[in-house]
Amino acid sequence: MTAAYGRLRSEGYLKSRQGSGSWVTMPGGHRSASDGILANSGIDLRVAALPAPPLLPQLAAEAVEQLPRWLDQHGYDPLGLPPLREKIAARFGQRGLPTRSEQILITNGALHAFDLLVGTLIRPGRTAIVEILPTPQP
DSSP: OHHHHHHHHHTTSEEEETTTEEEEOOTTSOOOIIIIISOOOSOOTTSOSOOOOTTHHHHHHHHHHHGGGGTTSOOOOTTOOHHHHHHHHHHHHHTTOOOOGGGOOOOSSHHHHHHHHHHHHSOTTOOOOOOOOOOOOO
């Protein structure tokens, strides 16, 4: 293992600092995926995210129009903004699962949601395994 790390360091694929660990690098420094390492196929392989949907500018403009109605308060609701929770509940209802907005909790993302679930359902010192299934497409 030590020889493998040594070779990766000597070829420029690994950098190490005593007390800080080791990390992967590219020989000759950082290069972006679009600078000839990968053919430009229209897919940015540096980011694991889809491009913004074409409807995003319209949705953003509508959100900006509605912004003043939220400026008379701090704008934070621990469960998520009520209109968003209502829309999500309605969407579940359309898909055959009757849902009330009180049953919806908006999180800052998947990791926030997992943190809340683990903190609520798993006792300290216990092990939990999580599997993320692909979202079914309508």
